[in-house]
Amino acid sequence: MQAPSKAASIVVPTYREADNLPTLVKRVFAAAGEAAIEAEMIIVDDDSRDGTADVVATLADRYPVRLITRVDERGLSSAVLRGFSEASFDRFVVLDADLQHPPEIVPALLTRLDEKPCDFVSATRYAGSGGIVEDWPWHRRVTSLVAKWMARPLTPLSDPLSGCFALPRHVWERVDHLNPIGYKIALELYVKGRCHDPGEVPIRFETRKAGESKLTGAVMWRYVRHLAALYSYRFPWLSWAGVGVLFVLAAWAVAAWLTRC
Numbered sequence: 276m277q278a279p280s281k282a283a284s285i286v287v288p289t290y291r292e293a294d295n296l297p298t299l300v301k302r303v304f305a306a307a308g309e310a311a312i313e314a315e316m317i318i319v320d321d322d323s324r325d326g327t328a329d330v331v332a333t334l335a336d337r338y339p340v341r342l343i344t345r346v347d348e349r350g351l352s353s354a355v356l357r358g359f360s361e362a363s364f365d366r367f368v369v370l371d372a373d374l375q376h377p378p379e380i381v382p383a384l385l386t387r388l389d390e391k392p393c394d395f396v397s398a399t400r401y402a403g404s405g406g407i408v409e410d411w412p413w414h415r416r417v418t419s420l421v422a423k424w425m426a427r428p429l430t431p432l433s434d435p436l437s438g439c440f441a442l443p444r445h446v447w448e449r450v451d452h453l454n455p456i457g458y459k460i461a462l463e464l465y466v467k468g469r470c471h472d473p474g475e476v477p478i479r480f481e482t483r484k485a486g487e488s489k490l491t492g493a494v495m496w497r498y499v500r501h502l503a504a505l506y507s508y509r510f511p512w513l514s515w516a517g518v519g520v521l522f523v524l525a526a527w528a529v530a531a532w533l534t535r536c
């Protein structure tokens with residue numbers, strides 16, 4: 276829309292995060308204020324019914340925070356896209372509500388985004404001084420590493436599954452068709468936004484401060500389906516290669532059967 280030099284729309288998808296929101300909002304706006312960033316926060320909630328609406332109404336008296344409550348749609352990724360469509364500024368930042376991403380990272384993400392050329396910035400647990408708090412469970416570490424490895428051919432980002440990232444509005448606008456399944460909207464935007472100049476900012480990834488994780492086996496399965504869709508988008512020849520392999524295998528099976536007869 277417009278471009279006051281250091282303005283940004285901060286989009287936060289939420290489902291049952293009422294207990295985390297006061298701290299999140301306070302810390303985000305303290306960090307933005309210190310860095311002289313004009314920020315707005317758009318919270319996209321999927322009808323949590325945990326008091327989120329009251330909490331945000333109270334916060335909105337002091338901070339430029341807006342709540343969008345969706346009743347007919349669910350999902351983290353589509354919530355993020357809805358937030359973009361309501362944003363007033365030309366730079367977007369996405370953060371989880373549960374304080375696993377330190378809110379003080381926002382100015383650093385925007386500074387990195389302004390270093391040209393740069394069309395996408397991701398907070399990373401896996402590069403530079405980035406890391407993960409010690410008590411993050413080992414099975415989550417393994418899952419995260421395997422999932423990251425599976426996305427490797429699609430992006431050079433060291434933490435492509437990060438839920439904390441920043442991008443300019445024009446990258447989102449130039450994508451023809453987004454497929455917001457699963458949790459990994461950053462990967463979707465990076466691949467389909469045809470980003471070439473990524474930046475990274477290391478973070479220390481914390482454990483969630485309150486509320487419960489929404490990461491389930493179904494979410495992981497959706498990630499696999501999402502990856503398959505992104506692979507066929509990015510490498511369309513793979514589908515043909517797959518058909519070719521099936522054809523060769525079928526021909527080989529028929530030949531083997533004929534020779535036996």
Ligand SMILES: Nc1nc2c(ncn2[C@@H]2O[C@H](COP(=O)(O)OP(=O)(O)OP(=O)(O)O)[C@@H](O)[C@H]2O)c(=O)[nH]1
Binds near residue numbers: 320350
């Ligand atoms: N609007 C919306 N937000 C969601 C939905 N699922 C998760 N979220 C939010 O997306 C963010 C990330 O979800 P988490 O459950 O923390 O997932 P995670 O960080 O991968 O998993 P943990 O490490 O276990 O916390 C949080 O702010 C959630 O409230 C959803 O269906 N709709």
Ligand SMILES: [Mg+2]
Binds near residue numbers: 373483488
């Ligand atoms: Mg979380």
